[in-house]
Amino acid sequence: MTATPEIMTAFTSGLADINLDESSTPRQGGKAAGMKKASATIYDMAATLSGGGDLWNWGMYDAGIAEEIRALLPGFGEPWTDGFSQQLYFLALRDLPVGLDGLAGRDVLEVGCGIGGGLDFLSRIVPGARMTGLDLSPVAITRANATLARGDSLRFVHGDAEELPFEDASVDVLVNIESSHTYPDLGRFLREVERVLRPGGHLSHIDVFTRQRYAAMRKTAAEIDGLEWTTDHDISAEVRAAVRRRMAPGSHFRKKLERQRLNPLMRQIVAHSQILMFGGMFAGYRPNSTIRALSRIGVVPWMSGLPMESYRHQIAVRR
Structure with a gap:
């Protein structure tokens, strides 16, 4: 399973098209289908190659939140994980008005669950909830069901964020983490959220934004009558703190790379x-001299990505 240059180009150009246009114009037809096909292919490959672990998203670092997790899960953290990806997932439920205790017996849906590590973590934080993960990648869903699923308490289904395969008013909490910036039609996704949430249910939305995408998000969100937006927290500082800690010499991330059977040059390229x-770019990363030299001869990309300006946690309630 390989992401060909054509697939990579379709994906990166699609991301730029989606995130650098603040008009909130939906991408539909062939353009949307091409982006989704590219996304599914790339995440299929990622699901095949991933060893699991704890690197599911950019993560966040907040010492207080880490202590709250340890109180619920004694022993959480090193040497098994740096905990940054988990802190971001914990935030998604922690700041809901119902609180963690209020989620027992509720139906929680994560849209964009990948190989399921984040939702599996949340299932241990709130063991009484019924949790379902959905992803566009069929390989990720197959893997998640084969390795993590536990009956009705934790299951995974294949599907499209813009066409959720769930009945109306069937979900109490919908979680969406670092995923919606890839959706061609953000309004269609939010209308699906509105449809599947029960009255009084909550959307916990966490993502990274360009200036243009944030403007489009605000405009689109205001057009969804059934969702009342109650929270919009900028957590950029906490996210940058996590990324910088991962980049630092001697970090959990660096130690994991050192344990892999890679020569020093390949280890630098992988890192x-x-x-x-x-x-990395969001947190001010600058490659070392070796990577700069390799980039000049086309072995590795110099820098890549979009001009992301903020990372935000937004909460909406279904009216």
């Missing part, structure tokens, strides 16, 4: 690629 993928 550079993952840092770019998981928020």
Whole structure:
């Protein structure tokens, strides 16, 4: 399973098209289908190659939140994980008005669950909830069901964020983390959220934004009558703190790379690629002289990505 240059080009050009246009114009037809096909292919490959672990998103660092998690899960953290991706997931439920205790017996849906590690973590934070993960990648869903699913308490289904395969008013909490910036039609996704949430249910939306995408998000959200937006917190500082800690010498991320059977040069290339993928530019990353030299001869990309300006946690309630 390979992401061809054509697929990569379709994906990166689609991301730019979506995130650099603040008009909130929906991408439909062939353009939307091409972006979704490229996304599914790339995330199929990621699901195949991923060893699991704890690198699911850019993460966040907040010492207080880490302590709250340890109180619920004694032993949480090193040497098994740096905990940054988990803190972001914990925030998605922690700040809901119902509180963690109020989620027992509720139906929680994550849209864009990947291989399911984040939702599996949340299922241990709130063991009494019924949790379902959905993703566009069939390989990710197959893997999640094979390795993590536990009956009605944790299950995974294949589907499209813009066409959710769930009945009206069937979900109490919908979680969407670092995913919606890839959706061709953000308004269609939010209308699906409005449809599947029960009255009084909540959307917990966490994502990274260009200036243009944030303007489009605000405009689109205001057009969805059934959702009342109650929270819009900028958590950029906490996200940058996590990314910088991952990049630092001696970090959990660096130690994991050192344990892999890679020669020193390949280890630098892998580290550079993952840092770019998981928020390096957002946190001020600059490659070292070796990577700069390799980039000049086309071995690795110099820098990549979109001009992301903020990382936000937004909460809406279904009227």
